[in-house]
Amino acid sequence: MHVTSIDRYMLEPGLVTEWSVAPGEVSASAVPPSYNQQFHLDTARTHGVGRSVWMAAAFDLPGRLDRDALAQALVHFVRRHDTLQTGFDVSPDAMARVDLDPDDITVVASESSLTTSPHELRDHLRYRFTEACDPLTFPAYLFATIERDSHYTVVSAFDHTLVDGYSLVIALGELRQIYQRIIGLGRSGVLTEAELTEELGDPGSFLRYCELEAEAPVTEIGDPRVREWARFYQRCGGTAPSFPLDLGVEAGRPAPQGADVRPLLDAAGTDRFEEICLDSGGSLFTGTLTAMGLAVHSINGADRMPLQFPLHIRQDPQWANAIGWLTTSAPLTVELTPDCDFQSSLAHTHASFRTALTLKGVSMAQVREALGDGYRRTRTDVFMVSYIDYRKLPGTDDHDELNAHHISNVTVADDAQFWISRTQRGLALRSRFPETPTARRAVTEFLVRLREIMHDVCENGVTPIAELTSQLNLEGTPVV
Structure with a gap:
């Protein structure tokens, strides 16, 4: 995986589509933010400008994008990881986690737009990811695809409150595997959460980690x-x-x-x-x-x-x-x-x-x-x-x-x-x-x-x- 920054990320232009999660009904959560999340949210709340510290994973695949399969794969992926089902309601005096119902998750594709140069594509992705992957918004992540005649790119961008660098490797591997598995099943097949867990392993619960961190005893x-x-x-x-x-x-x-x-x-x-x-x-x-x-x-x-x-x-x-x-x-x-x-x-x-x-x-x-x-x-x-x-x-x-x-x-x-x-x-x-x-x-x-x-x-x-x-x-x- 090549580690870079958005100002240096130059891709062949193509047809850009954004894929976002429609959260449906949102409810309050009793799970506190982790220490890292609170530190990041405090910084965002204090400084405002430049607060969108997002990171993204991108990969290319040959051929034509199967849009229906990708939409299904994104739903499975978000339902699999509870950190992607939460966000934060932040005010000057309070900070509380909010949840969406995983059964109510849908993925919405935007109208596609054609980019004609690597610079235009880079600037577009930077603007949209910075706007969408804001720690004070919910959901604070966005997916995008760039289609060309012979190949396409899938990009998954998340605010830092939701992921670390290791998570990007997991996200890239899982999303690609789920997507290709759905393509392999064809229109008549249905991929279940149990099958995904068997194939990819138990995803764990980042929210449970946050609870355990909050319950840790005071250290003298x-x-x-x-x-x-x-x-x-x-x-x-x-x-x-x-x-x-x-x-x-x-x-x-x-x-x-x-x-x-x-x-x-x-x-x-x-x-x-x-x-x-x-x-x-x-x-x-x-x-x-x-x-x-x-x-x-x-x-x-x-x-x-x-x-x-x-x-x-x-x-x-x-x-x-x-x-x-x-x-x-x-x-x-x-x-x-x-x-x-x-x-x-x-x-x-x-x-x-x-x-x-x-x-x-x-x-x-x-x-x-x-x-x-x-x-x-x-x-x-x-x-x-x-x-x-x-x-x-x-x-x-x-x-x-x-x-x-x-x-x-x-x-x-x-x-x-x-x-x-x-x-x-x-x-x-x-x-x-x-x-x-x-x-x-x-x-x-x-x-x-x-x-x-x-x-x-x-x-x-x-x-x-x-x-x-x-x-x-x-x-x-x-x-x-």
């Missing part, structure tokens, strides 16, 4: 996991970590978002880099983080880089096939050795990563409640680095053939965030940051140096940071 400040979080935030000045380069924005005052998508290493280079990391007692993820720390150090001399990273919480089999925001956050600090040796610094990074993994039993809601005034939120965003190895997720073997994409919206930002993705093609990085001249220069220089460092590690097994720095001019451009 004396809990060693909370103390570890407290120490981490204290080292960050009593708040969440921030990207250690000047981005030209004031905390809490987001600017329009900039984006960057680029490869870091090809498949062979990724294998080589991983081999070095494993031989050094680390991993591909912690090795990439260490290279990030070295890139920052080469620019401003910083030897510590605290950050947070998301962890999925699907180890329990009941969440294995669930669609929802099933992640927590963990703290990590990249700490470089005085000589900036890659392998020695990696040992420190990986030790911090291993410590972070021991904190998974406590939720962010419990941590924030226990810390009380010991934590204050100063920025809208958190300096975060995510990693997904798509090769290890089920149903991803033919993603290249499907032209599978994970697409994120471009909104606003007051910090930098990075998504590392590994596929059969190698290692890639999507970056999100404030679109200011200062941030654009800083992030571009950082990315240039990061790639140089990783390639140097692949070639030499070590990183002569002083030599690398001398090869770069003040603008961070490699001297040819």
Whole structure:
């Protein structure tokens, strides 16, 4: 699955149709929002502009679209996942979940419109997904198809309150499988929910997860996991970590978002880099983080880089096939050795990563409640680095053939965030940051140096940071 952002998503134009759920009667729900959902909804309620943090999964299939089969598949898909049957009624003083009756779900196709250029198609999808996938609307998701003479694209877009990155892989695989199963049955066949469960597995219940999270016992400040979080935030000045380069924005005052998508290493280079990391007692993820720390150090001399990273919480089999925001956050600090040796610094990074993994039993809601005034939120965003190895997720073997994409919206930002993705093609990085001249220069220089460092590690097994720095001019451009 290729990870990108909507400003860079260029598709062959065609006939565009939108597929939306008509919710019918809506009722109040007693299930509270999860911690992640409440955090996201609070941000949307506070900032308004740029609040539609949607993400989408897209895939291509050959031939002609079977519209009747797709409409049936969408109904089955929405009925299968309870997170898609809920939304939120948000006011300045309250936030409550609302539900639709799954038996009352119908899918409505819009009138089709012809797009004639990739730019027109991209702009149309961005506008419609941003309008429909708003966390303060219901339902906060929309499907679209783009038909051409020989093939078509199916896109499923959801507000972040409903899904995480892992969910997009599940959504793409299930929707495609249900659709093709219905086509295989023909007009005389009927696909039942029991047959779907047998074929796809139990979907789990994200609403049940929200209930269990709310029922979790209060965690005291004396809990060693909370103390570890407290120490981490204290080292960050009593708040969440921030990207250690000047981005030209004031905390809490987001600017329009900039984006960057680029490869870091090809498949062979990724294998080589991983081999070095494993031989050094680390991993591909912690090795990439260490290279990030070295890139920052080469620019401003910083030897510590605290950050947070998301962890999925699907180890329990009941969440294995669930669609929802099933992640927590963990703290990590990249700490470089005085000589900036890659392998020695990696040992420190990986030790911090291993410590972070021991904190998974406590939720962010419990941590924030226990810390009380010991934590204050100063920025809208958190300096975060995510990693997904798509090769290890089920149903991803033919993603290249499907032209599978994970697409994120471009909104606003007051910090930098990075998504590392590994596929059969190698290692890639999507970056999100404030679109200011200062941030654009800083992030571009950082990315240039990061790639140089990783390639140097692949070639030499070590990183002569002083030599690398001398090869770069003040603008961070490699001297040819």
